[in-house]
Amino acid sequence: MKRYEQVVQTLAQRIEQGVYRVGDRLPSIRALCREQGVSVSTAQEAYRRLEEAGFAEARPRSGYYVLPRTTPSVLPKVSRPAQRPLDVSQWDQVLELVRGTPGEDEMLMLGRGIPDLGAATLRPLQRLLATLHRRVDARGLNYDSLAGSRELRQQVARQATTSGCLLHPDDVLITTGCQEALSLSLRTLTAPGEVVAVDSPSFYGTMQILKAQGLKALEIPTDPQIGISLEALELALEQWPVRAIQVTPTCNNPLGYTMPEPRKQALVALAQRFDVAIIEDDIYGDLAFTTPRPRTIKSFDDEGRVLLCSSFSKTLVPGLRVGWMAPGRYRDQAMHMKYVSTGASATLPQQAVAEFIAHGYYERHLHEMNRQYQRHRDILLGWVERYFPAGTGVSYPQGGFLLWLELPGGIDCVRLNDRLARERLHIAPGSLFSASGKYRHCLRLNYAAPLTASIEAAVQRVGETVMAMQEEQAALVS
Amino acid sequence: MKRYEQVVQTLAQRIEQGVYRVGDRLPSIRALCREQGVSVSTAQEAYRRLEEAGFAEARPRSGYYVLPRTTPSVLPKVSRPAQRPLDVSQWDQVLELVRGTPGEDEMLMLGRGIPDLGAATLRPLQRLLATLHRRVDARGLNYDSLAGSRELRQQVARQATTSGCLLHPDDVLITTGCQEALSLSLRTLTAPGEVVAVDSPSFYGTMQILKAQGLKALEIPTDPQIGISLEALELALEQWPVRAIQVTPTCNNPLGYTMPEPRKQALVALAQRFDVAIIEDDIYGDLAFTTPRPRTIKSFDDEGRVLLCSSFSKTLVPGLRVGWMAPGRYRDQAMHMKYVSTGASATLPQQAVAEFIAHGYYERHLHEMNRQYQRHRDILLGWVERYFPAGTGVSYPQGGFLLWLELPGGIDCVRLNDRLARERLHIAPGSLFSASGKYRHCLRLNYAAPLTASIEAAVQRVGETVMAMQEEQAALVS
Ligand SMILES: Cc1ncc(COP(=O)(O)O)c(C=O)c1O
Ligand SMILES: Cc1ncc(COP(=O)(O)O)c(C=O)c1O
Numbered sequence: 011m012k013r014y015e016q017v018v019q020t021l022a023q024r025i026e027q028g029v030y031r032v033g034d035r036l037p038s039i040r041a042l043c044r045e046q047g048v049s050v051s052t053a054q055e056a057y058r059r060l061e062e063a064g065f066a067e068a069r070p071r072s073g074y075y076v077l078p079r080t081t082p083s084v085l086p087k088v089s090r091p092a093q094r095p096l097d098v099s100q101w102d103q104v105l106e107l108v109r110g111t112p113g114e115d116e117m118l119m120l121g122r123g124i125p126d127l128g129a130a131t132l133r134p135l136q137r138l139l140a141t142l143h144r145r146v147d148a149r150g151l152n153y154d155s156l157a158g159s160r161e162l163r164q165q166v167a168r169q170a171t172t173s174g175c176l177l178h179p180d181d182v183l184i185t186t187g188c189q190e191a192l193s194l195s196l197r198t199l200t201a202p203g204e205v206v207a208v209d210s211p212s213f214y215g216t217m218q219i220l221k222a223q224g225l226k227a228l229e230i231p232t233d234p235q236i237g238i239s240l241e242a243l244e245l246a247l248e249q250w251p252v253r254a255i256q257v258t259p260t261c262n263n264p265l266g267y268t269m270p271e272p273r274k275q276a277l278v279a280l281a282q283r284f285d286v287a288i289i290e291d292d293i294y295g296d297l298a299f300t301t302p303r304p305r306t307i308k309s310f311d312d313e314g315r316v317l318l319c320s321s322f323s324k325t326l327v328p329g330l331r332v333g334w335m336a337p338g339r340y341r342d343q344a345m346h347m348k349y350v351s352t353g354a355s356a357t358l359p360q361q362a363v364a365e366f367i368a369h370g371y372y373e374r375h376l377h378e379m380n381r382q383y384q385r386h387r388d389i390l391l392g393w394v395e396r397y398f399p400a401g402t403g404v405s406y407p408q409g410g411f412l413l414w415l416e417l418p419g420g421i422d423c424v425r426l427n428d429r430l431a432r433e434r435l436h437i438a439p440g441s442l443f444s445a446s447g448k449y450r451h452c453l454r455l456n457y458a459a460p461l462t463a464s465i466e467a468a469v470q471r472v473g474e475t476v477m478a479m480q481e482e483q484a485a486l487v488s
Numbered sequence: 489m490k491r492y493e494q495v496v497q498t499l500a501q502r503i504e505q506g507v508y509r510v511g512d513r514l515p516s517i518r519a520l521c522r523e524q525g526v527s528v529s530t531a532q533e534a535y536r537r538l539e540e541a542g543f544a545e546a547r548p549r550s551g552y553y554v555l556p557r558t559t560p561s562v563l564p565k566v567s568r569p570a571q572r573p574l575d576v577s578q579w580d581q582v583l584e585l586v587r588g589t590p591g592e593d594e595m596l597m598l599g600r601g602i603p604d605l606g607a608a609t610l611r612p613l614q615r616l617l618a619t620l621h622r623r624v625d626a627r628g629l630n631y632d633s634l635a636g637s638r639e640l641r642q643q644v645a646r647q648a649t650t651s652g653c654l655l656h657p658d659d660v661l662i663t664t665g666c667q668e669a670l671s672l673s674l675r676t677l678t679a680p681g682e683v684v685a686v687d688s689p690s691f692y693g694t695m696q697i698l699k700a701q702g703l704k705a706l707e708i709p710t711d712p713q714i715g716i717s718l719e720a721l722e723l724a725l726e727q728w729p730v731r732a733i734q735v736t737p738t739c740n741n742p743l744g745y746t747m748p749e750p751r752k753q754a755l756v757a758l759a760q761r762f763d764v765a766i767i768e769d770d771i772y773g774d775l776a777f778t779t780p781r782p783r784t785i786k787s788f789d790d791e792g793r794v795l796l797c798s799s800f801s802k803t804l805v806p807g808l809r810v811g812w813m814a815p816g817r818y819r820d821q822a823m824h825m826k827y828v829s830t831g832a833s834a835t836l837p838q839q840a841v842a843e844f845i846a847h848g849y850y851e852r853h854l855h856e857m858n859r860q861y862q863r864h865r866d867i868l869l870g871w872v873e874r875y876f877p878a879g880t881g882v883s884y885p886q887g888g889f890l891l892w893l894e895l896p897g898g899i900d901c902v903r904l905n906d907r908l909a910r911e912r913l914h915i916a917p918g919s920l921f922s923a924s925g926k927y928r929h930c931l932r933l934n935y936a937a938p939l940t941a942s943i944e945a946a947v948q949r950v951g952e953t954v955m956a957m958q959e960e961q962a963a964l965v966s
Binding site for chain 2: 108109124127132136143144146148150152154155157186190193215218219221222223224329330347349350352353355356357358359
């Protein structure tokens with residue numbers, strides 16, 4: 011056995027024994043040399059091999075980190091939705107998730123889409139908000155202009171260059187959260203009874219817009235690593251009168267994948283060929299773990315066919331309700347829809363976010379958050395591996411702070427939630443993410459906030475409850 | 489001539505000569521005794537006669553105030569809209585009014601629906617906002633609960649007792665402005681193509697919702713003093729498949745009337761008879777010049793048939809976008825519509841408004857504003873009498889801060905606006921307030937903020953421009 015092979019073996023054993031846990035930073039090259047009495051090149055070779063074997067990954071200017079073991083962990087399967095236009099249901103379950111104020115009822119909501127609100131890099135935002143509200147003049151109390159404050163539209167347009175988009179401030183419309191951007195987009199493009207193609211699973215908020223507007227969801231099979239199946243989409247476009255395609259292609263909620271750029275480009279081409287609009291939800295896009303962040307579909311669109319929707323609810327805080335859209339060639343109709351929906355958006359939060367970006371705080375915050383979320387992803391992957399039954403499928407998010415699990419053996423996550431409620435735990439059942447309540451055997455977990463011991467204990471309880479349900483099921487069958 | 493008659497004559501002359509102007513407080517009884525060398529009972533008798541003759545009005549615990557001369561001033565005529573369901577147009581003109589940020593383009597917007605944002609009694613709101621934003625914790629940054637903060641719903645429910653409404657906090661849904669409340673109400677009740685009966689003229693924001701949702705407006709004749717014609721409405725309900733009645737019965741925008749209570753009650757009875765819902769816009773209701781404020785239609789409804797919509801945009805400030813609705817028996821659907829429209833409303837502004845009310849600042853602010861607005865109404869009525877052509881019809885608002893003028897001789901207010909634009913003045917042309925652009929010879933003026941010399945000059949310029957247009961027209965005809 012060569013010297014570096016011995017080092018690899020030692021490190022691999024320690025990882026397997028849990029000396030180093032998923033998401034931990036491994037010793038630096040220097041430290042490893044000292045500890046093992048080897049040369050720098052031997053240590054480097056050892057890490058290269060460890061990386062090849064899937065035990066660790068290098069992060070630029072930071073070091074090597076323990077990866078979740080990829081061998082036993084299984085990806086969720088490619089989804090197989092109905093592939094015909096369906097009415098959307100599931101409102102009762104969504105309401106259960108969104109009704110309450112977190113904390114108010116002491117329920118530990120493990121599945122909600124909320125970022126880390128305690129992050130230190132958010133503090134300048136609070137300072138800006140306090141200052142603006144102290145110094146507020148009549149303009150700050152008045153209706154803002156309908157499209158939104160010019161300063162914020164300018165910052166949004168500048169920021170969009172990081173995703174390959176060339177936007178003019180006048181291309182941007184400020185909205186009351188991404189939810190309003192999505193609602194306006196759908197109202198701009200469709201009339202009741204019409205069909206919208208969606209990736210699947212898909213954000214329940216969008217699903218419920220379809221329901222409220224009397225639209226039909228055409229759920230397209232979606233791969234947990236590369237997104238919506240273009241092949242299936244093409245067939246669907248041939249077969250059904252699709253009015254719009256709605257996708258979340260970057261750091262997808264709930265699956266965490268990012269569509270590879272060539273596929274994004276191909277999606278635009280497909281939309282052109284069938285002359286259909288695309289609603290691109292990019293709300294998690296700035297939380298990608300790669301730098302520069304992936305391009306938007308919009309950045310490949312030179313016809314104004316893509317309505318890009320986003321907000322600062324995941325990248326900063328949701329409570330301000332500051333979102334935006336770039337509705338392309340549909341700007342005039344979108345503006346009318348915006349006016350009748352809520353009029354101008356609130357004035358001061360727009361100013362605060364604009365200044366936060368202008369001062370460079372946003373970039374810094376993203377940088378910190380994306381490191382944190384990536385670390386947390388790995389830790390949560392480790393917990394899932396440890397506490398959930400073998401055969402549990404689990405996503406491998408490329409950004410954001412949401413994990414998707416696919417439970418083996420037909421466990422029903424709505425029933426799981428009922429059981430967990432006794433322990434004041436709550437997960438987001440997969441059925442929320444489908445028009446017709448598919449994915450009941452799936453669930454979504456959040457890893458944004460610090461993964462404390464009590465969260466680990468909660469994840470462990472969820473895993474144990476799943477296993478208990480499995481055993482009960484097995485007992486019934488036998 | 490009796491002694492008191494001499495005093496009356498003296499005072500009347502001074503008023504006619506402009507020594508005392510409309511809205512001015514006349515000398516106190518004591519001062520009048522001293523000045524005229526008369527007894528208290530003579531001074532009292534003089535004021536009684538002056539009041540009878542329509543020169544002045546008594547305000548409790550305050551004194552006598554000069555009234556606009558009622559003899560020459562003409563009320564606007566009862567409206568005569570089309571009385572068949574129409575598609576709504578006029579978006580371009582509405583956009584012109586709402587697009588810009590006031591101040592940004594140095595246009596003096598004489599017609600916008602904006603309260604006095606410089607009021608001293610608003611300062612505690614700014615203090616509360618600053619404090620809340622300085623002390624903000626994770627809850628303040630997070631999504632609020634979907635129905636809105638419990639504290640604010642409690643305050644809204646309590647406040648609603650002043651309008652005779654018994655609401656439970658759970659009956660209240662916080663919205664992003666009254667605009668969202670109206671949008672949600674209409675989406676809850678109707679589907680595209682259906683018919684909504686409205687008072688006429690009617691707030692352009694609601695008209696544009698009808699347009700955006702593909703609804704048809706059935707405009708009902710409306711009296712400038714007592715509101716929608718119940719007789720005409722009854723005929724319309726017999727003739728057309730009306731899905732909802734939308735009215736602004738208290739301190740109406742734009743006409744300023746308040747429907748007498750028996751008529752409000754009769755409207756509920758009519759809605760019951762035809763089994764149709766009422767959307768009641770009460771956004772100006774707390775700005776009535778009488779104490780206690782008039783009752784809402786909702787207060788006469790024991791079937792949950794009325795969806796009450798309001799906000800703090802006129803009573804406090806519009807830039808916070810805090811509104812609410814009490815959707816009665818339609819609560820569940822309204823909640824769903826709220827979720828898909830914008831999700832939960834912004835968190836901190838709700839807390840600020842709740843505390844503002846709880847601390848009694850709201851009552852105090854209303855008290856001050858309503859005195860101010862009443863005073864301003866009288867002053868503006870005086871200016872209109874002085875600067876506008878004879879035969880100009882003018883409303884006599886019972887609350888709020890908006891005046892409606894009906895110009896004689898077929899003057900077109902859209903053209904008037906074009907002329908005024910050269911002097912950077914802008915009025916709200918009456919055509920905004922009709923589905924099909926009726927009321928082009930009418931316009932709306934705002935008297936909320938201090939009526940400075942430059943506003944007087946602007947009103948004078950509007951009057952002069954109207955007269956110039958009249959002369960040009962006369963020259964053309966002859
Ligand atoms: C994919 C996606 N789109 C839109 C939204 C709604 O965003 P906002 O809170 O800004 O309205 C969410 C929030 O959960 C989301 O996850
Ligand atoms: C009668 C009426 N209803 C509703 C609104 C919209 O109110 P908000 O600004 O709270 O959305 C207005 C504002 O102009 C109004 O005058």
